[in-house]
Amino acid sequence: MASAPSPRTTVKRLPKRGVYDAPAIAAILDEALACHVGFVVEGQPYVIPTIHGRSGDRLYLHGSAASRMLRALSGGIPACVTATLIDGLVMARSAFHHSMNYRSAVVLGTATLVEDPDEKMEALRVIVEHVSPGRWAEVRWPTPKELLATSVLGMSLEEASAKVRTGPPIDDAEDMDFACWAGVLPLGITAGAPIPDAACRPGFNPPEFRRPR
Amino acid sequence: MASAPSPRTTVKRLPKRGVYDAPAIAAILDEALACHVGFVVEGQPYVIPTIHGRSGDRLYLHGSAASRMLRALSGGIPACVTATLIDGLVMARSAFHHSMNYRSAVVLGTATLVEDPDEKMEALRVIVEHVSPGRWAEVRWPTPKELLATSVLGMSLEEASAKVRTGPPIDDAEDMDFACWAGVLPLGITAGAPIPDAACRPGFNPPEFRRPR
Numbered sequence: 474m475a476s477a478p479s480p481r482t483t484v485k486r487l488p489k490r491g492v493y494d495a496p497a498i499a500a501i502l503d504e505a506l507a508c509h510v511g512f513v514v515e516g517q518p519y520v521i522p523t524i525h526g527r528s529g530d531r532l533y534l535h536g537s538a539a540s541r542m543l544r545a546l547s548g549g550i551p552a553c554v555t556a557t558l559i560d561g562l563v564m565a566r567s568a569f570h571h572s573m574n575y576r577s578a579v580v581l582g583t584a585t586l587v588e589d590p591d592e593k594m595e596a597l598r599v600i601v602e603h604v605s606p607g608r609w610a611e612v613r614w615p616t617p618k619e620l621l622a623t624s625v626l627g628m629s630l631e632e633a634s635a636k637v638r639t640g641p642p643i644d645d646a647e648d649m650d651f652a653c654w655a656g657v658l659p660l661g662i663t664a665g666a667p668i669p670d671a672a673c674r675p676g677f678n679p680p681e682f683r684r685p686r
Numbered sequence: 687m688a689s690a691p692s693p694r695t696t697v698k699r700l701p702k703r704g705v706y707d708a709p710a711i712a713a714i715l716d717e718a719l720a721c722h723v724g725f726v727v728e729g730q731p732y733v734i735p736t737i738h739g740r741s742g743d744r745l746y747l748h749g750s751a752a753s754r755m756l757r758a759l760s761g762g763i764p765a766c767v768t769a770t771l772i773d774g775l776v777m778a779r780s781a782f783h784h785s786m787n788y789r790s791a792v793v794l795g796t797a798t799l800v801e802d803p804d805e806k807m808e809a810l811r812v813i814v815e816h817v818s819p820g821r822w823a824e825v826r827w828p829t830p831k832e833l834l835a836t837s838v839l840g841m842s843l844e845e846a847s848a849k850v851r852t853g854p855p856i857d858d859a860e861d862m863d864f865a866c867w868a869g870v871l872p873l874g875i876t877a878g879a880p881i882p883d884a885a886c887r888p889g890f891n892p893p894e895f896r897r898p899r
Contacts, residue, residue, distance in 0.1 A: 481730065485754050486749075486750060486752060486753045486754060506772055506775075506786070506873075507770065507772060507786065507788075509722040509724075509733050509768055509770070510733070511722075511724040511731035511732065511733035511766075512731055513726050513729075513731050516726075516764060517694065517764045517766070517794060518724035518725055518726050518731045518764060518765065518766045519724065519766050519792070519794075520722050520723070520724035520733050520766045520767070520768040520792070521768065521790075521792070522768065522770040522788065522790050524786065536699075537699060539699060540699045541698050541699060542699075551729060551730045551731060552731065553724075553730070553731045553732050553733045554733070555722055555733040555734065555735065557720065557722070557735040559719055559720060559875070561881075562719075562817060562818060562893075562895070564818065564821070564892070564893060565825070566825060566826055567825060567826040567827075567828075567832075568810060568814050568822065568825045568826065568827055568828055569826075569828050569829075569832040569836070571814060571817070571818075571821075571825070573719070573720065573737065573817075575720075575735065577734075577735050579732070579733065579734070581730060581732075597781060601781050601784060604775060604784070604786075605775060605777070605871075608777070608784075609781065611866040611867075612778070612779060612780060612781045612784070612864075612866055613779055613780040613781065613861055613864050613866075614780075614781055615780075615781055615782050616782075619780075619782040623782070641881070641883035641884070642883055648826055649885055650887070651825075651826050652887065652890070653824040653825055653826075653887075653890055654824075654880075654882065654886060654887075654890035654891060654892045654893065655882065655883050655885070655886045655887075656880055656881050656882040656883045656886050656892065657880070657881045657883070658877050658878075658880050658881075658892065658893065658895055659877065659878035659879070659880075659881065660719075660875055660876070660877055660878070660895065661875070661876065661878065662772070662873055662874070662875055662876075663873070663874065663875075663876045664871050664872065664873055665871075665872035665873070665874065666872070667867075667869055667870070667871050667872075668774075668854070668869050668870045668871075668872065669867065669868065669869040670854035670855055670868050670869045670870070671854070672862055672868070673867060673868045673869050674863070674865065674866075674867075674868075677865070677866055677867035678867060679777070679867045679869065679871065680775075680777060680867065680871065682775070682871055682873065
């Protein structure tokens with residue numbers, strides 16, 4: 474993985490928020506449940522949410538073999554995959570200094586179709602385990618027919634960067650006595666009570682909602 | 687706002703998930719804390735998270751006047767703004783039928799710089815209120831100097847669509863007796879205890895975390 478930014482991934486605005494070390498970028502990709510994929514068709518950019526998975530320095534995407542996004546990307550066009558975690562609302566004294574605490578990772582590159590059946594099955598395992606660690610061992614695995622109906626794309630994490638904001642609001646000195654609350658409202662994703670489907674067999678525990686931290 | 691999809695916003699894959707009515711699209715944009723903006727520079731798509739706000743059929747984005755994204759978009763290039771809410775993990779019996787319950791809105795168009803000072807101030811109010819309803823009335827409003835340092839972009843919601851998945855997993859008939867839990871893990875964003883900053887004045891309540899539903 475990249476240890477230095479490329480000219481295209483260097484964080485230009487607020488450069489102190491730029492993060493380029495591979496483990497930090499991987500951690501953001503792993504914690505984010507989904508990502509947004511950008512690609513261009515006839516000059517128009519499209520940004521589509523999708524589920525991803527990561528294994529080492531490879532990012533995997535998947536979808537129906539009939540999907541417009543998968544077909545476009547597998548043609549080898551430039552892509553951008555961005556994963557964002559919102560950690561809190563930053564409530565400053567001035568409207569101007571309001572912000573969010575967040576961590577986002579941006580991966581640039583070209584996706585390629587994973588055609589090797591073993592790598593394809595492994596990528597699907599990585600994607601399922603990404604969302605729900607331990608789930609792969611519990612479920613019925615893909616059949617050859619399902620594998621044919623699924624496209625898997627792989628992308629290198631070579632050209633990637635992250636941007637991170639943490640901490641309290643930073644107000645101007647002359648606003649420090651302004652009469653309002655100031656601080657951070659921490660935010661996170663939490664799970665509600667699991668909803669078994671109507672035909673769920675008794676005797677099995679629902680998967681826990683777990684993220685790598 | 688659009689009442690029928692354009693050829694570019696028609697949901698091609700799983701068309702039953704396509705949603706085109708303007709109030710439903712607006713509701714997704716309003717509930718999402720942030721969006722992802724796609725734009726193209728020198729053939730490379732970029733996808734950048736940012737905070738938005740909506741007023742009627744106008745979507746507003748903002749940022750530093752020095753921001754690369756704001757400068758690129760204000761040149762009138764094609765853009766795509768996507769906002770996604772993840773509502774749950776869909777746990778099927780087969781790996782193949784795992785999914786997420788989600789609502790996503792995709793807006794295509796061209797952003798234009800908001801130069802009228804009144805509309806610019808109103809757009810910033812809309813963005814602050816989008817994230818934290820009621821906050822605008824509590825904080826110190828932008829000065830002329832801050833307005834100059836901030837770029838605001840407006841975008842029409844004319845060409846927009848949404849995609850929504852709800853409900854339980856849909857497994858194949860032959861998998862219904864497979865020995866695992868099946869159902870939905872509902873997910874949502876929740877706030878932790880507010881963290882006042884070190885100089886926060888006493889006597890003020892922190893804003894509640896509230897979303898339109």
